[in-house]
Amino acid sequence: MDQSNNVTIFILLGLSKNKNIEILCFVLFLFCYIAIWVGNLLIMISITCSPLMNQPMYFFLNCLSLSDLCYTSTVTPKLMTDLLAERKTISYSNCMTQLFILHFLGGVEIFILTGMAYDRYVAICKPLHYTVIMSRQRCHAIVTACCTGALIHSASQFLLTIFLPFCGPNEIDHYFCDVYPLLKLACTDTYRIGLLVIVNSGLIALMTFVILMVSYFLILYTIRAYPAESRTKALSTCSSHVTVVVLFFVPVLFIYIRPATTFPEDKVFALFYTIIAPMFNPLIYTLRNMEMKNAMRKMWCHYFYHKEMP
Helix, strand or coil, X not given: CCHHHCCCEEEECCCCCCHHHHHHXXXXXXXXXXXXXHHHHHHHHHHHCCHHHHCHHHHHHHHHXXXXXXXXXXXXXXXXXXXXXXCCEEEXXXXXXXXXXXXXXXXXXXXXXXXXXXXXXXXXXXXHHHHHHCCHHHHHHHHHHHHHHHHHHXXXXXXHHHCCCCCCCCEECCCCCCHHHHHHHCCCCCHXXXXXXXXXXXXXXXXXHHHHXXXXXXXXXXXXXXXXXXXXXXXXXXXXHHHHHHHHHHHHHHHHCCCCCCCCCHHHHHHHHHHHHHHHHHHHHHHCCHHHHHHHHHHHHHHHHHHHCC
């Protein structure tokens, strides 16, 4: 029998062995998941049903909200059901599927954030050429490139993991299937595969983070000469983007930029990029953005006004 077929089910150790902490976490994550759905759906409906959809920044924000919803849905529902379950298990095939989808949607998220940074860079540093550079065709090309890049990244992670032999034990010290916890269980030498994971996940995240930070530094350098009002608006937009980037990238870098080892803290850091950052995205992008708030107010006031009319 093939060694790799010895394990058909993995046991997830989850966040805690304390039942009271698990119930508390369930309530907390249920609130987070509802907030993610409500916040991102509000953004998507408000952008789609308003003229904001014609602006590249909001076109990308709409894509980010959609990827947020799909991304968190690959982990959060399973995590919440496991918090209430006595035995937390996941089949081998579901584990590999979760790993592939999670890395694909995570990649889409990272690359869309880069697209948004490029959009802000062009808007602030090359305003006269903005409409030509950020045409609708270019926006669609950027989103297509984001999905293609994410697919290549995810397929690479998947192929590194799918051929690993698992012959026991089968306990994953995490709340979802990820590469490093699986490498720990493989009954073969995974040193080289671990290096490839660093190159694939760690360096992609690091390079993207550096590109994002450089683009925002160039924006801040450019707006020094702007009038006070324009400078304030640009700073407000960029500061919200930087907040999202830091919330998402710092935990990702902590986990993937080091050799293939796992720490107990990994689970807590993973919560930031799987649940907490996607929950804060709608708040950060709407509360700090006057155009977005006005669009939401107009659309929902118009909706309820017509609903109440006889």
